[in-house]
Amino acid sequence: MSLYPADIESTAARIIAAFSARGLTLATAESCTGGLIAGALTEISGSSAVVDRGFVTYSNQAKIDLLGVQPETLERHGAVSRQTALEMVEGALSRSGCDVAVAVTGIAGPSGGTDEKPVGLVHLAARSRKGALLHREMRYGEIGRAEIRLATVRTALEMLIEAAG
Template sequence: MTLPPDDSALRRLAEQVGRHALDQRLMLVTAESCTGGWIAKTLTDIAGSSGWFDCGMVAYSYEAKQALLGVRPQTLEAHGAVSRETVIEMVSGALVHSGAHLAVAVTGIAGPGGGTADKPVGTVWIAWKRRGGYPQAQVFRFDGDREAVRRRTTAAALEGLRRQLLGDDPTAASA
C-alpha cells in the first residue's frame, strides 16, 4: 500500500489546476459528499483562486443531493448515493446550479463503517464534466483509514480536473 498524498502534493495539484483554469478563463465548481469540502478547500487554499473557482457544494444526505444538485429521488432509491448514476447527476447538477464551466463530483464510503460486500469501504465514484459536454465517471477502490480515503479521493479528483484542463481523459488517471 502506498502512502496517501501529503498536503504539499495536493497543493501542487491544486496550483496546476488553478493555473490551467486561469489560462483558459474557466471557472470550476465542486460537488462533494465523502470529502466534505476538502477538494474546495484545497483549491481555495491557492491565492488568486477567486479568479477560477466559482463555488463548492457539500451534499451528504439524500435530501441535500436532491435540493442542491438536482439528484433524482429515483436514482438514489435504485442505485444508492455511491453509484455511477448518482455521481453523474451530481456533476451535472453542479453545473446547472453554478456559473462554472467545469465540475467535479465525488461520492463514496470513507469509513470506517458503511461498507457492504458490493460497495466496501474505500469505494468512491468521481465524475468530471464540462458545461455542454458529456460526463466522465470512474470508480476507485482506495485503501486506508477514513482520512487516507478522503485524501486519495481529493487527489484523484484534482488529477482528473488537471487532465480535463489539458484535454486528456480524466478516467485514464490512476488510483
C-alpha cells in the same frame, strides 16, 4: 503553511494557474470529502478567479435539493454509485455558470461498507461544458478515513485537469 500534503497543494496550484490563464471557472459537488476538494483549491492564492462554488451534499436530501439528483436514482442505485455521481456533476454544472465541475460520493469508513459497496469505494465524475464527461470508480481499500478522503481529493483534482482538456 498549507493544510494539505505537498502533492495536493502543487496539483491545486497547477489547476488554479491553468484555469486562470484560460479564463475557466469550476464548481465542486462533494459528499464523502465534505468540502476538502474546494478547500484544497481555495488554499491557493488567486483561486477566487477560478473557484466559483462548492456544494457539500453529504445527505441524500442535500443531493436532491442542491444538485437535483433524482430520488429514484438514490433509491435504485444508492448514494454511492456511478449514476449518483453523474447526476451530481450535472447538477453542479447546471446550477452554476461554471465551465467545469467535479463530483464525488463514496464510503470513507471506517463503518458503512458492505460486500457490494466496501469501505474505500468512491465514484467520481467530472464534466466540461465543452462535452468531456468522465467517471471513475475507485476502490482505495480500507486505508483509513483520512487517507480515503485525501486519495479522493487527488483523483478529483486529476479529473478536473483532464475534463478541462
